[in-house]
Amino acid sequence: MTDISNIAPRDKAEILAQALPYIRQFHGKTMVIKYGGNAMTDPELQADFAEDVVLLKLVGMNPVVVHGGGPQIEAALGRLGKKGEFIQGMRVTDAETMEVVEWVLAGEVQQDIVGLINQAGGKAVGLTGRDGGMIRAQKLRMVDNADPNKQHDVGQVGDIVAIDPSVVKALQDDQFIPVISPIGFGAENESYNINADVVAGKLATVLQAEKLVLLTNTPGVLDKNGKLLTDLTAREIEELFADGTISGGMLPKIAGALDAAKSGVNSVHIIDGRVPHAMLLEILTDQAYGTMIRSH
Ligand code: ADP
Ligand code: MG
Secondary structure (H helix, E strand, C coil), X not given: CCCCCXXXXXXXXXXXXXXXXHHHHCCXXXXXXXXXXXXXXXXXXXXXXXXXXXXXXXXXXXXXXXXXXXXXXXXXXXXXXXXXCEECCEECECHHHHHHHHHHHHHHHHHHHHHHHHHCCCCEEEEEXXXXXXXXXXXXXXXXXXXXXXXXXCECEEEEEEECCHHHHHHHHCCCEEEEECEEECCCCCXXXXXXXXXXXXXXXXXXXXXXXXXXXXCCEECCCCCEECEECHHHHHHHHHCCCCCCCHHHHHHHHHHHHHCCCXXXXXXXXXXXXXXXXXXXXXXCCXXXXXXX
16 A cells, blocks of 8 residues: 555645545446556555455445456466467357456466455356347458458357346445356357446446446557547547557457447546556546547
8 A cells, every 4th residue: 555644634634625526426336447458567566456446335335346367368378388369359269268267367467356356345146148148249240441341250249139237236235246247148049258348338228327447458559659538529539440550459449338328328438447446546536637539
């Protein structure tokens, strides 16, 4: 924990009091938070994140956590002598990779986050998209970004068919904090690996969330010169797609974010998860962080 003993009591009180309007405004509102993957790097930041989630819950908001797991999946694949392959930001998922994805996400990453939140005094419940029949999916038909006549086969990568949020609602109406692994199920009960940002975006829409916060390992969306873009509209995003400024994992992230913004989620932010308590700063202060995604 950072040492704050040299901050004057008067300033501490002022800082706390300034959170009040946000606590009032967001009371009872759902906040969908994408965590994990590349933002889940160091133990101290993880503990800070868990504290932030518990604090939001205790002041009356409904945080829902969706987690990723890119680096953790990569490490597990490496132990099997495999290396991940990506096409347009999506992990090519053969049957063996799907098995690894399932046990790393649901078995390892999700349970780590559940444990941390519980340690911070919350009551987290881990779920995959199978639980409560939450995330129905089908095989993603990926069209090439440059050539609409070309398709890519990315294996068991899922495209969301529908989300039934009833299990999440039941949990959040009680005192629980749902922690969701982005795994969907198909018509034949087969498993699908779905990009966590896409799940977070869709879930925020279905839950009519107030905010969608995507924590990642960059300061936000960067322009060609590496400068932070604090604000992006749908049209600006199209231009960034077209000129190749956005690539890799940022492609599904922005797609998920824009989808949520267009579907009525009030505020959508891509922020730097490497900053301690980044989420708390975003939600409970008037300072702008990272990139805000706007529908128009
Ligand atoms: P996460 O685990 O947070 O989903 P990803 O690796 O999937 O992380 O996506 C974030 C990555 O997207 C960044 O680390 C960066 O390498 C890449 N990226 C591509 N284009 C951009 C851009 N214009 N601005 C910021 N990051 C970008
Ligand atoms: Mg990603």
